Amino acid sequence: MSEENLSSLFNGLIDGDVMSAAKLITLIENESPAAPEIYRMTYPLRGQAYVLGICGSPGTGKSTLINGLIALLRAREKKVGVISIDPSSPYSGGALLGDRIRMQGHATDNMVMIRSMSTRGSMGGLSKATLGAVGVLDASGKDVIIVETVGIGQDEVDIADAADTTVLVMTAGLGDQIQVLKAGIMECADVFVVNKADQGGAEKLILEIQLMLGLNRDYQIDQSWEPPVIKAEAINEKGIEELWEALEKHRSFLQANGGLEEIRKKILVRETMDILTNKIRERALEAILGGGSVGELADKIYEMKKDPYSAAFSILEIAGF
């Protein structure tokens, strides 16, 4: 990547060109040598977008809901970016991407950018490059960036660390709601959506969520925010308006109490520590193997016939750390 190409990509990015943004994200994803420069250039432009995390079990209708949000935001002339985190890349894994295809209805619209990212090879629930990609979309002038994860559990906890506001989408009809309502997951959500509310059991689920929220109140990080539970039928375009109102309310709440700055700080620290850790690991590998692969290191660790702690300390010693 020549410097000239990179600066033309930056110019494109600032002009809101979707292709330039996509290319810059790919460079970050592939850990291109240009990545540090991309971070350096985009960072001062960040911080304007409202970053929304949306998670929930498969089958809860997340994508339909996001579709509805996109339509609402487009009607209000907001620029929208969507990052969809898949446990595997849709292109390499052979997934049937029903939801992705649905969202592509907006893909011809230049003000909407939809990007799938793989978590393959990542250590955490989010792709290593997710935060970088959010940063690029932010720098490109998007008003709202939606980060969608397909999973629940750790994915949920991670997305709450990366977003200003986290939405948990649920539906009635899953057998044992107690399992859905586990603490930890609930603590992460700022707004709840009970989707497919025309299905039986929605009212009961809403009550259960409200009950759990009451029980969990002591464990909530910010006790002055009471997470609302929004009833929706995304497929019939019901509840989207109410959801957006709840989101705006949470955003105002964050802005008023300094929470937004806290979140941005946490994200910056996380990004920095992720990069730091990767760099140190790289250097450790280089010191031990003279630039070998992780595969060679694996053989070396195995051949040591040591327990993992002793092996780790041996490597530290060899690497001179």
Added chain:
Amino acid sequence: MSEENLSSLFNGLIDGDVMSAAKLITLIENESPAAPEIYRMTYPLRGQAYVLGICGSPGTGKSTLINGLIALLRAREKKVGVISIDPSSPYSGGALLGDRIRMQGHATDNMVMIRSMSTRGSMGGLSKATLGAVGVLDASGKDVIIVETVGIGQDEVDIADAADTTVLVMTAGLGDQIQVLKAGIMECADVFVVNKADQGGAEKLILEIQLMLGLNRDYQIDQSWEPPVIKAEAINEKGIEELWEALEKHRSFLQANGGLEEIRKKILVRETMDILTNKIRERALEAILGGGSVGELADKIYEMKKDPYSAAFSILEIAGF
């Protein structure tokens, strides 16, 4: 922890004492200074247990299924350990642990040990200490160790890295099966269970899984294993026997083709790299802050007013790496 206490815990562990195992796991979880010694002492005793990962969406009946497996294994005089990974600790998060309580039916049985672990503060889907805890249970002479994750998505990919055999539990009745059947998730599973098979749609789901398995065949890591799809009604004790047969078949398959050694190697490398990374991070913190907390580092990073890449490189420089 005095040396004497530690060696009495080891003696207890080897005698199969549940409390000793529990205490050793707690020491690992709390990153006690005794952790390296615990790894050193337990490592040579590892490798005998068959490690089973069980994952699936909330509400699929994983805990009932595990309950059934425990009963079957106990009837065959197998010693069983269960590690349940929660996005938050059941003790700090106020969860209604319906499933945990169900499993506790076996908790008075000395041959069964059930342990919940939090993922709080962990970077990955698994608790940092999960592999260490599996190692302790393995060293204590358990024949089968079941690691259960509550989530799907990244949790699933991670558990497949930590287990000999990975089971994905599904149920019909979730709206959009296409979303459940995403690649990446399916690639990780060695055995599928369609639970609650008395519910409508189970046959259709089985066909869909088989279809996806056919489509995914090219992406499967080991193409000589055809993942079976087991039909179960765990609540009525149906399908447990068939599941165990499938598991034993997979284990024999792994033993026959050298896959078991490959898995054990991968787990050792992962454990070592996790410990290594933590140690390096600790040392970096110490070098930068003279032993400060991550919180102080966060302030420092934020005050730098640099993008994450530049901040990471500054820290590396300060730390002399």
